Amino acid sequence: GVVNVAQANGMAGMASNTILLGWPRDSALQARFLRLLTPLERLHKSLVLGRVQPQHFHPREQFARTLHVWWGGLQRNGDLMLLLAWLLTRNPAWRGARVEVLSLALNEAGRRQTETFLNQLIPEIRIEAEPRVILKPRDRSVAQLIHEHSAGAAAVFMGLATPEPGEEAAYAERLENLAGDLPTVFFVKNSSLFVGGLLELTEAASEEQAQAESPARGS
Numbered sequence: 001g002v003v004n005v006a007q008a009n010g011m012a013g014m015a016s017n018t019i020l021l022g023w024p025r026d027s028a029l030q031a032r033f034l035r036l037l038t039p040l041e042r043l044h045k046s047l048v049l050g051r052v053q054p055q056h057f058h059p060r061e062q063f064a065r066t067l068h069v070w071w072g073g074l075q076r077n078g079d080l081m082l083l084l085a086w087l088l089t090r091n092p093a094w095r096g097a098r099v100e101v102l103s104l105a106l107n108e109a110g111r112r113q114t115e116t117f118l119n120q121l122i123p124e125i126r127i128e129a130e131p132r133v134i135l136k137p138r139d140r141s142v143a144q145l146i147h148e149h150s151a152g153a154a155a156v157f158m159g160l161a162t163p164e165p166g167e168e169a170a171y172a173e174r175l176e177n178l179a180g181d182l183p184t185v186f187f188v189k190n191s192s193l194f195v196g197g198l199l200e201l202t203e204a205a206s207e208e209q210a211q212a213e214s215p216a217r218g219s
Helices: 002-008 027-034 037-042 078-089 108-124 142-150 168-179 203-212
Strands: 018-022 046-052 066-071 098-105 130-135 155-159 184-189
Touching: 002 018, 002 037, 027 168, 037 046, 037 184, 066 078, 066 142, 078 098, 078 155, 078 184, 098 108, 098 142, 108 130, 142 155, 142 168, 155 168, 168 184
Parallel strands: 018 046, 066 098, 066 155, 098 130, 155 184
Antiparallel strands: 046 184
16 A cells, blocks of 8 residues: 555655655564565655654753764665754754764774765755764674664664565564664665665674775765
């Protein structure tokens, strides 16, 4: 039904390009939702999965009105996530919220390179955001670092990759691990061509990407 509605909606010459769904609690339904990525991508429809705890989805003082966008450089999701974060700040209740773009690097050279790239990219897309590149200790996982650095964020944006057929349940489990106890997470899959790319949600791929991070890789 989701794919049928995505194809059929619109008004005159206008049609939607993004589908927003709530992230279900049931693991079987999570896998079914992830199977939508392939047909929606063929329709050039982006997908946003909102893992929202309603009691937390408003800018509270303890969250310091900060939105986190996790940037990895392997998927073409980065600009869409930045746009969504910026649009959220246009809501009167979120006006003045700060957007931070976070990325991981394995060494100091990679950190400087990614920082330079983000400092060049963000002004080009004309969205006010603050980049922050974090050195990843070898004894800490990507999920641990996300939980540590985004624990105080009001909302966190992470990119989606398209899992291989039959791997949707395992991928859903990895997404749950990355989201952890964070109160509000949006998983974003962009199906149109954007300038940037975002988080590949596997531990090995994240480390490989951090080693090879470069401006060309994120474009």
